[in-house]
Amino acid sequence: MSTTRINVDAVERIRSIAGEERKEEAEFLIDLICDEAKEGGMSRWREQYRKRLNAHVADKGVARAD
Amino acid sequence: MRMWQIRGLPVRIKRIRLKNYRQFLSTEMTFAPSETSDLHIIIGRNGTGKTNLLNAINWCLYGDEPHLSQDLPSPCRPNLHAVNGLAAGDELEVCVDVWADADDGTEFTFLRQEYYRQSQEGGAPVRTGAKLKVGLRSAGGDSKYYFDAEGTTVVERFVPKGLRDFFFFDGERLDRYFKEATGQNVRHAVFQISRLDLVERVEENLDKLAIEMRRAAGQETPGAISAADDVERCKNGIRDLDSRIADCQKQIKLAREKFADYADKLKDKPDVKRLVEEREAHQREIEATRTLLSQRNVERHAVLVEGATLGLLKAALDKTRTIIQAKRKRGEIPPAISDHLLKDSVTNNRCTVCDRALDHGSAEHITDLMRVLAESSEVTTKLTALETPIALHLRRIADLPGRLLGLARELARLDGDVEKATKRIAEIDVTLGGYDDAKIVEWQMEYAKWDKEVTANTELLGGLKNQRVGLEADLEAARKRYERALDVASKVSVLRRQLKFCEGAESLAGEAKLRIMTENRLAMEAETQRLFMDFLWKKHTYQAVKIDADYNLDLIHTSGLSWLGITSAAERELLALSFTLALHHISKRDAPIMIDTPVARISDEHRDNFGKILSVVGTTRQTILLFTPSEFSSEIQESMRQGAASVAELTLQSSEEVTTLKEIS
Numbered sequence: 001m002s003t004t005r006i007n008v009d010a011v012e013r014i015r016s017i018a019g020e021e022r023k024e025e026a027e028f029l030i031d032l033i034c035d036e037a038k039e040g041g042m043s044r045w046r047e048q049y050r051k052r053l054n055a056h057v058a059d060k061g062v063a064r065a066d
Numbered sequence: 067m068r069m070w071q072i073r074g075l076p077v078r079i080k081r082i083r084l085k086n087y088r089q090f091l092s093t094e095m096t097f098a099p100s101e102t103s104d105l106h107i108i109i110g111r112n113g114t115g116k117t118n119l120l121n122a123i124n125w126c127l128y129g130d131e132p133h134l135s136q137d138l139p140s141p142c143r144p145n146l147h148a149v150n151g152l153a154a155g156d157e158l159e160v161c162v163d164v165w166a167d168a169d170d171g172t173e174f175t176f177l178r179q180e181y182y183r184q185s186q187e188g189g190a191p192v193r194t195g196a197k198l199k200v201g202l203r204s205a206g207g208d209s210k211y212y213f214d215a216e217g218t219t220v221v222e223r224f225v226p227k228g229l230r231d232f233f234f235f236d237g238e239r240l241d242r243y244f245k246e247a248t249g250q251n252v253r254h255a256v257f258q259i260s261r262l263d264l265v266e267r268v269e270e271n272l273d274k275l276a277i278e279m280r281r282a283a284g285q286e287t288p289g290a291i292s293a294a295d296d297v298e299r300c301k302n303g304i305r306d307l308d309s310r311i312a313d314c315q316k317q318i319k320l321a322r323e324k325f326a327d328y329a330d331k332l333k334d335k336p337d338v339k340r341l342v343e344e345r346e347a348h349q350r351e352i353e354a355t356r357t358l359l360s361q362r363n364v365e366r367h368a369v370l371v372e373g374a375t376l377g378l379l380k381a382a383l384d385k386t387r388t389i390i391q392a393k394r395k396r397g398e399i400p401p402a403i404s405d406h407l408l409k410d411s412v413t414n415n416r417c418t419v420c421d422r423a424l425d426h427g428s429a430e431h432i433t434d435l436m437r438v439l440a441e442s443s444e445v446t447t448k449l450t451a452l453e454t455p456i457a458l459h460l461r462r463i464a465d466l467p468g469r470l471l472g473l474a475r476e477l478a479r480l481d482g483d484v485e486k487a488t489k490r491i492a493e494i495d496v497t498l499g500g501y502d503d504a505k506i507v508e509w510q511m512e513y514a515k516w517d518k519e520v521t522a523n524t525e526l527l528g529g530l531k532n533q534r535v536g537l538e539a540d541l542e543a544a545r546k547r548y549e550r551a552l553d554v555a556s557k558v559s560v561l562r563r564q565l566k567f568c569e570g571a572e573s574l575a576g577e578a579k580l581r582i583m584t585e586n587r588l589a590m591e592a593e594t595q596r597l598f599m600d601f602l603w604k605k606h607t608y609q610a611v612k613i614d615a616d617y618n619l620d621l622i623h624t625s626g627l628s629w630l631g632i633t634s635a636a637e638r639e640l641l642a643l644s645f646t647l648a649l650h651h652i653s654k655r656d657a658p659i660m661i662d663t664p665v666a667r668i669s670d671e672h673r674d675n676f677g678k679i680l681s682v683v684g685t686t687r688q689t690i691l692l693f694t695p696s697e698f699s700s701e702i703q704e705s706m707r708q709g710a711a712s713v714a715e716l717t718l719q720s721s722e723e724v725t726t727l728k729e730i731s
Contacts, residue, residue, distance in 0.1 A: 025571040
């Protein structure tokens with residue numbers, strides 16, 4: 001069973017505040033929140049955050065962080 | 067990823083089983099709803115284990131017992147009767163089991179067990195282990211179990227630990243909730259229901275990541291290191307100031323509450339400190355006046371004695387003065403004559419005037435003349451010498467009535483002063499009569515202390531806010547310096563863009579947090595007001611419930627004035643109950659509510675009203691109420707008993723070690 005406990009209101013609110021202009025940042029943030037929500041949280045958060053950051057910045061056509 | 071959540075689903079406790087837990091050797095309670103109500107009443111005298119039922123639920127779900135008396139050391143958790151029956155090496159299991167159902171047919175079981183073993187040396191058994199087991203059975207019959215840390219995660223979905231105080235609590239909480247640090251309590255509650263813990267954790271981690279990235283970029287561009295450090299230092303400083311500002315605001319709130327409490331206590335009470343000081347001043351004044359009175363009386367006595375003496379002499383004095391005046395009038399008091407010419411004539415035997423030699427007869431004649439002159443001068447001198455004291459004595463005699471009158475007036479005035487001061491002391495004694503002077507003075511000192519505390523912290527808060535404004539300006543300047551430094555090194559542009567992206571996400575998290583908190587605050591305000599106005603027995607007293615931007619909750623009177631500080635205990639508790647139920651609604655957690663001694667702090671006249679309200683609450687959600695027999699008065703019984711789905715009684719057996727449960731209806 002997945003015990004994800006994402007706050008749906010928060011996710012919707014982040015998307016609505018971000019709008020189109022900050023859509024990428026919003027999705028990055030939501031991904032991180034989903035990662036944190038996974039059972040037990042993230043023991044190696046730094047790596048996970050960098051991975052997500054690389055993926056999102058790369059999506060925007062920016063070079064990788066590492 | 068399948069989302070699993072209880073949130074939004076009505077959940078109710080079906081059964082609680084307690085084994086070897088405190089007073090409960092082996093007890094099972096079932097909570098079946100009736101057609102119209104899910105209100106369950108448990109009555110028990112003090113010591114039968116009502117509060118330990120609240121502890122049992124907390125222990126089963128969260129592993130602690132927050133309702134143990136703070137004044138006593140934690141008593142042994144295993145039941146004493148069971149412990150007494152243990153032989154060396156025997157094992158004992160303590161467990162609390164809670165069964166709950168969700169509306170979609172899912173069944174939950176929460177079981178916490180603790181194991182003990184009796185040692186060879188005797189005494190209390192030694193704890194050897196513990197575990198939490200959470201079972202989930204879907205409506206289709208699929209079962210799954212979670213243990214310990216995993217189990218705790220499931221419990222968090224049921225009723226999060228941070229919100230448990232809104233579901234399982236004692237009546238005292240309703241009474242004190244809006245008395246102490248209200249803004250902080252309300253903010254904490256809104257934060258909990260907003261479930262922003264994850265957003266906040268991500269925001270914090272993004273901040274850490276941004277710091278690391280700034281450092282990394284700084285290493286590529288040495289000039290940026292100090293700017294990055296400054297940015298970090300300013301951010302840390304602002305965070306630290308925010309924490310100190312929050313503490314300070316909390317302290318101001320607390321000091322204001324305490325100040326209001328003591329103001330309330332001192333309302334209509336005399337200003338004992340001032341009156342005691344005034345009484346002491348009057349007593350000192352009486353003592354000083356009495357000393358003066360005594361002196362004046364001695365003086366008066368002396369004047370009277372002097373008057374009597376002079377009175378006896380007056381006739382003689384008058385006569386003597388008359389004689390002198392008559393003599394003077396007749397010229398019998400000549401002016402003093404110098405006899406040096408005569409003396410010279412006798413000594414030289416020659417007339418000092420004509421320079422002729424004196425014959426025997428002339429010399430004798432001059433000698434006789436000198437004798438007569440000497441006698442006449444002596445009388446004149448004596449009479450003249452008497453004249454001044456006589457006049458003085460006569461003047462003193464004439465002054466006597468005036469002096470006596472002056473003294474009499476002063477004595478009367480001093481007597482009046484003593485009487486006035488004595489009367490005032492009597493008035494003060496009447497004013498202070500029946501009061502515990504020391505207690506009121508202690509309250510006055512506390513009142514002054516908290517007043518000072520509010521002022522000091524308000525000044526401190528102003529200072530901290532000014533510091534924050536300064537640090538924000540420093541931060542902005544440091545950021546600009548950092549940007550300029552990075553501009554110099556184009557090779558860090560990638561890192562810079564990533565950092566900007568990271569900071570953008572962090573800022574977004576902050577904005578979302580603020581907006582959700584604000585929306586939930588306003589939703590809580592509206593729902594609390596709706597419930598409070600619906601429940602309240604007085605329909606025309608209040609116009610609104612407000613939760614301001616600092617999360618301070620207030621009750622607004624129809625006159626538009628703030629009314630929370632002076633509302634009755636019953637209305638304040640109703641407001642706290644409305645806030646609690648609003649929180650259930652806004653958080654979409656339709657979980658049971660269990661209240662220990664719900665009306666203990668409400669006066670008799672309002673118990674009936676409150677009982678009716680709790681009955682209504684019992685028709686909308688599972689409500690378990692724990693009463694003492696005296697609290698479950700005839701008024702409460704009348705308003706609640708018929709509507710209750712179940713009523714049970716706890717009885718402590720004569721051994722005082724085991725409680726039994728009996729269904730009454």
